[in-house]
Amino acid sequence: MTRLPPSPFERTCDCRCPTHHGRHRFTYNDSGCHCRITCATQPTTLLAPHAALFLNYHGDLWTVPTLAADRFxxxxxxxxxxxxxxxxxxxxxLLRTATAELRQHLS
Ligand SMILES: [Zn+2]
Ligand SMILES: [Zn+2]
Structure with a gap:
């Protein structure tokens, strides 16, 4: 039986965010958050022209506005x-499907 890699919700922040570094991240609108989109805690994310879209722990769709390259x-x-x-x-x-397929693909 193959073991699935840990999900972003099981990982801790590795992007030096002053609020989350070394911690789990379950809320996405913390005022001091500077997490990068490549942070280990960031779920599979769809980058759109002015915002990024992703699913939270409960599978609900969230959006975050883009400020600049890799700044949200x-x-x-x-x-x-x-x-x-x-x-x-x-x-x-689509994000739900992509997340499930990626977890299988990366395991
Ligand atoms: Zn953060
Ligand atoms: Zn982070």
């Missing part, structure tokens, strides 16, 4: 209400 405005990270826009629920579904 975590204070303004927020959940996306997927029942209003069919595109958002499609993105959530």
């Amino acid at each position: 405005d975590w204070r303004r990270a927020a959940p996306v209400t997927t029942d209003r826009n069919p595109a958002d629920s499609a993105i959530a579904r």
